[in-house]
Amino acid sequence: MSGNVLRVALIACAASVAFAGELSGVSLREQATVEGKALVLNGMGVRKAYGIAKVYVAGLYLEAKSSDSAEILGSDSTKRIELRFVRDVGRQDIVKAWTEGFEKNAGAALASLQDRLDTLNRAMLDLKEKDSLAFSSLPGKGVVVEVNGKVAATIPGADFAKVLFAIWLGPEPPNAALKEGLLGRR
Numbered sequence: 001m002s003g004n005v006l007r008v009a010l011i012a013c014a015a016s017v018a019f020a021g022e023l024s025g026v027s028l029r030e031q032a033t034v035e036g037k038a039l040v041l042n043g044m045g046v047r048k049a050y051g052i053a054k055v056y057v058a059g060l061y062l063e064a065k066s067s068d069s070a071e072i073l074g075s076d077s078t079k080r081i082e083l084r085f086v087r088d089v090g091r092q093d094i095v096k097a098w099t100e101g102f103e104k105n106a107g108a109a110l111a112s113l114q115d116r117l118d119t120l121n122r123a124m125l126d127l128k129e130k131d132s133l134a135f136s137s138l139p140g141k142g143v144v145v146e147v148n149g150k151v152a153a154t155i156p157g158a159d160f161a162k163v164l165f166a167i168w169l170g171p172e173p174p175n176a177a178l179k180e181g182l183l184g185r186r
Helices: 002-018 069-074 091-122 158-169 176-182
Strands: 019-023 026-029 031-034 037-049 053-062 079-085 132-138 142-147 150-155
Touching: 019 037, 026 037, 026 053, 026 079, 031 053, 031 079, 037 079, 037 176, 053 158, 053 176, 069 158, 079 158, 091 150, 091 158, 132 158, 142 158, 158 176
Parallel strands: none
Antiparallel strands: 019 026, 031 037, 037 053, 053 079, 079 132, 132 142, 142 150
């Protein structure tokens, strides 16, 4: 019996090390490795539609923790955002969200980013509860888009990466609590 208790205790300890955050029933790892680089979970937030309906839980991974959105967006370091969906979302709604996010954050650069935004939108699928999207910004390479753990697109340009991450970290995030959570302020 005591051997079983010890095994359970060890498993619980391992689980607490492997998963740093839990929010709305979604657990995210403490670290993510992107092209051999270890990133740490900076924070987590919930995307709500219409202020009430939970859409996804997001986790922001950085090389070093930061609560300064301008610093994060201005940095040419590796970063990653993971989205875990807590409800089904159709492709059209996802495409609409990316398009609106770029319109709010790209300013005059929107026209020069449109082809790459189109590439992002073509990579989108209908997403079900528990599905995932991840965006990894890699210096000199661009943004690697993963849908359910599989690479769906690689989109070049630091300018594209900055606007994409500004959707969550810029002046007009989908909801303020999401941004605050990603910045580790909650």
